[in-house]
Amino acid sequence: MAGSALAAGVLVVAGALSIGLAAVGGAAVTAQRAAGAADAAALAAADAASGAIAASDDPCVLAARVAAASGASLTGCALEGFVATVQVEAAYAGLAAVSRARAGPPEGN
Numbered sequence: 001m002a003g004s005a006l007a008a009g010v011l012v013v014a015g016a017l018s019i020g021l022a023a024v025g026g027a028a029v030t031a032q033r034a035a036g037a038a039d040a041a042a043l044a045a046a047d048a049a050s051g052a053i054a055a056s057d058d059p060c061v062l063a064a065r066v067a068a069a070s071g072a073s074l075t076g077c078a079l080e081g082f083v084a085t086v087q088v089e090a091a092y093a094g095l096a097a098v099s100r101a102r103a104g105p106p107e108g109n
Contacts, residue, residue, distance in 0.1 A: 023093065030092035031099070037070035038088045038101035045077060045084035046103035059084060076100075 041063040046052075048059035055062050060077035067074040067088045075098070076087035083104030090097045 027092055027095070027097070030090050031097045033070065034072050034088055034090040034097040034099040035101075037067045037072035037090065038086055038099040039103070040070055041067040041072075041074060041077075041088060042084050042086045042101035042103035045079065045086060046082060049079050049084060050082040050104075060086075072099075 044053075044066040045059040045063035048055040048057070048062045057065075059079055060074070063077050063084065063086050064074040067086070070088075072088040072090040074086060075089045076085075078085045081104070083102065085100065085102045087098065087100045090099075
């Protein structure tokens, strides 16, 4: 009987660890997805602002479309000349992963 209780305890602990690791892994993937979406959205907005790409939409509207295509939502967008700064949010299990990115010509130019 003691062996059965020990085996059940080991299984419960192993199951709890597996669920915890899966949650941490999913959160890490979501954070990386948000970072990639922010980078892509900032680049799209900066390119549209500088005229590097022809876009009929406002650069921030274009950034929102790019973020949505990456599975995130644009929560902030600011343009200063050709420099775009964006903030995106991606959800995982009811929690939000927030990422910010900046794109444009190098400072001093």
